[in-house]
Amino acid sequence: MSEAQRSARAFVPGHVTGFFSAHPHDDPERTGSRGAGLTLSDGVTVSVEPAGESSVLLNGTPCAVDAVERVLASMDVTASVDAETSLPLGAGFGVSGAMALGTALAVNHAFERGRSENELVTVAHTAEVRAGTGLGDVVAQARGGIPIRLEPGAPGHGALDGVPETTRIEYVTLGELSTADVLSGDTETLSRAGEEALAALVEEPTLTTFMDASRRFARRTDLLTPEVREIVDDVENTGGDASMAMLGRTVFALGTGLSDAGYDASACHTHPAGMRLVE
Amino acid sequence: MSEAQRSARAFVPGHVTGFFSAHPHDDPERTGSRGAGLTLSDGVTVSVEPAGESSVLLNGTPCAVDAVERVLASMDVTASVDAETSLPLGAGFGVSGAMALGTALAVNHAFERGRSENELVTVAHTAEVRAGTGLGDVVAQARGGIPIRLEPGAPGHGALDGVPETTRIEYVTLGELSTADVLSGDTETLSRAGEEALAALVEEPTLTTFMDASRRFARRTDLLTPEVREIVDDVENTGGDASMAMLGRTVFALGTGLSDAGYDASACHTHPAGMRLVE
Numbered sequence: 001m002s003e004a005q006r007s008a009r010a011f012v013p014g015h016v017t018g019f020f021s022a023h024p025h026d027d028p029e030r031t032g033s034r035g036a037g038l039t040l041s042d043g044v045t046v047s048v049e050p051a052g053e054s055s056v057l058l059n060g061t062p063c064a065v066d067a068v069e070r071v072l073a074s075m076d077v078t079a080s081v082d083a084e085t086s087l088p089l090g091a092g093f094g095v096s097g098a099m100a101l102g103t104a105l106a107v108n109h110a111f112e113r114g115r116s117e118n119e120l121v122t123v124a125h126t127a128e129v130r131a132g133t134g135l136g137d138v139v140a141q142a143r144g145g146i147p148i149r150l151e152p153g154a155p156g157h158g159a160l161d162g163v164p165e166t167t168r169i170e171y172v173t174l175g176e177l178s179t180a181d182v183l184s185g186d187t188e189t190l191s192r193a194g195e196e197a198l199a200a201l202v203e204e205p206t207l208t209t210f211m212d213a214s215r216r217f218a219r220r221t222d223l224l225t226p227e228v229r230e231i232v233d234d235v236e237n238t239g240g241d242a243s244m245a246m247l248g249r250t251v252f253a254l255g256t257g258l259s260d261a262g263y264d265a266s267a268c269h270t271h272p273a274g275m276r277l278v279e
Numbered sequence: 280m281s282e283a284q285r286s287a288r289a290f291v292p293g294h295v296t297g298f299f300s301a302h303p304h305d306d307p308e309r310t311g312s313r314g315a316g317l318t319l320s321d322g323v324t325v326s327v328e329p330a331g332e333s334s335v336l337l338n339g340t341p342c343a344v345d346a347v348e349r350v351l352a353s354m355d356v357t358a359s360v361d362a363e364t365s366l367p368l369g370a371g372f373g374v375s376g377a378m379a380l381g382t383a384l385a386v387n388h389a390f391e392r393g394r395s396e397n398e399l400v401t402v403a404h405t406a407e408v409r410a411g412t413g414l415g416d417v418v419a420q421a422r423g424g425i426p427i428r429l430e431p432g433a434p435g436h437g438a439l440d441g442v443p444e445t446t447r448i449e450y451v452t453l454g455e456l457s458t459a460d461v462l463s464g465d466t467e468t469l470s471r472a473g474e475e476a477l478a479a480l481v482e483e484p485t486l487t488t489f490m491d492a493s494r495r496f497a498r499r500t501d502l503l504t505p506e507v508r509e510i511v512d513d514v515e516n517t518g519g520d521a522s523m524a525m526l527g528r529t530v531f532a533l534g535t536g537l538s539d540a541g542y543d544a545s546a547c548h549t550h551p552a553g554m555r556l557v558e
Contacts, residue, residue: 115484
């Protein structure tokens with residue numbers, strides 16, 4: 001097989017989940033989550049270059065990202081992966097999913113692997129599921145917009161829809177929350193609340209319903225920590241609309257909700273597109 | 280029902296099909312085409328405003344677009360629809376599909392109809408099929424990128440994949456070709472050639488294979504008129520890669536293929552996103 005020795009770069013939007021239900025399965029392609037979230041114009045840029053030995057940098061710092069290593073192994077390459085993002089890490093923005101998906105897309109281009117988009121999403125989704133770091137970010141990030149995950153799993157198994165709106169988003173982050181810890185715990189109450197939130201959004205697929213359903217989900221599942229709840233309440237009390245990113249100690253709000261309530265928030269927009277190659 | 284009296288605007292990318300097979304069905308949601316094409320950064324902007332009586336303007340000129348009228352009827356509104364595009368009309372760029380889809384998206388926003396993205400795509404696809412003006416543009420234009428139509432029909436029936444590449448596109452147009460005439464004729468030879476082209480692209484989902492398969496399809500189906508064939512040959516003879524837009528007297532080429540061969544071509548790029556609302 002001829003290996004084109006060139007570099008490639010991909011951009012993948014960030015993704016905050018508002019609510020979800022977990023759907024484990026023996027087959028990682030069928031494993032995933034139902035739920036909904038917002039893809040963000042703040043995302044991750046992943047550069048890939050063929051190398052004798054694989055390495056991963058995140059914002060210039062060497063780091064072990066299991067999902068990325070699994071993508072490289074699954075695509076049978078060794079490469080240096082260089083990811084840059086302004087998103088907070090470990091805070092519910094889907095950075096590991098974005099790194100896995102961006103790596104798959106850039107590797108496909110740099111090494112001329114000739115895979116289709118669905119195949120690349122499947123590679124990244126499977127890697128993220130096996131790493132235990134996410135269930136639904138990858139398929140959402142491949143799509144863009146405001147994805148509704150109707151059925152769990154990779155393309156061919158899962159099913160997606162979307163809320164046909166766009167909006168400015170603000171966010172503040174208080175620190176990390178381990179996705180792996182929550183996903184390995186008791187997910188039954190959580191999943192019941194997630195299924196009810198999804199039913200409400202499918203009934204009325206609007207941003208307003210998404211935010212209402214997300215807030216109800218966060219409260220019912222006890223994931224809303226006191227400090228996060230206080231910020232969400234502050235936004236609501238100044239007439240705004242906020243909820244908590246699943247899973248992170250992060251509050252996201254529509255429009256200028258957080259800055260109106262006096263918080264020093266980062267701002268971006270929903271992202272119209274999914275993953276893509278960049279020059 | 281409260282009617283929000285506001286205007287809304289949507290952008291939908293253009294779409295050139297390289298090859299296709301036709302799949303009629305009694306149910307318009309299941310009717311469609313298999314095949315593949317390129318979505319274009321040159322597209323159609325559709326503005327919608329509530330009005331006592333419906334009207335449709337295309338580049339400032341009143342015109343009857345059956346698919347648009349069907350979308351308005353199906354969403355139970357009367358509105359003035361104002362579409363602007365730099366794309367040639369009736370030349371294989373999916374302008375009618377873009378107008379139908381943009382109308383559905385903008386109407387949903389202006390009239391707060393609360394439909395999901397899949398529902399809006401279904402409304403526009405069904406309208407386009409019933410109007411007889413297209414089979415696969417709408418689902419491709421809702422997705423963006425370089426869509427492969429694996430299975431025909433609206434969301435829930437059809438299935439899509441994509442070629443994970445981006446490219447500059449050039450095009451020249453010699454004039455109109457009636458989609459309705461071709462689609463109402465004998466489509467058996469055409470569909471057999473389309474299925475073979477699709478099998479080749481699924482086997483190797485790259486831009487190069489897409490262009491090769493498209494050219495072979497155009498030759499086998501006798502749709503390549505002598506003047507179109509001459510331009511395609513000129514591009515190939517100068518080392519470029521071109522084929523014919525299905526269905527239009529249009530040649531599209533990768534990169535600078537047409538200008539390198541001395542043609543005065545329009546230029547754009549593949550579009551990373553599908554339909555979207557614009558400010």
